[in-house]
Amino acid sequence: MMVVMSEPAQPITLTIPPHVVAELPRLSAELNERMHELLERNTDGALSTIERRELDTLVRMAGFGQILELMATRQSAA
Numbered sequence: 001m002m003v004v005m006s007e008p009a010q011p012i013t014l015t016i017p018p019h020v021v022a023e024l025p026r027l028s029a030e031l032n033e034r035m036h037e038l039l040e041r042n043t044d045g046a047l048s049t050i051e052r053r054e055l056d057t058l059v060r061m062a063g064f065g066q067i068l069e070l071m072a073t074r075q076s077a078a
Contacts, residue, residue, distance in 0.1 A: 016072040024072065025065045031058060 016024075027035065035058040041047050042055060 016068070018072070020072070024068045025061070027058065027062050027065065032062070034058065035062065 035055065038047065038051055038055040038058065041051070047055065
């Protein structure tokens, strides 16, 4: 899936208190396991269309959580 923007995106600033970092969104153990299962099956070319969408969603969710955690870590180090 590709998102095309007609105008440049405007940056946003998030301020996350250090004590909140532990509460940032993360995939549950079950969702993380499911994502890895789908990744393995994807390597074998054995995913249905619905499973590919599920995998894409899980990867995006995991990436978003990592970005928030990185931002919070950098902010607390500054």
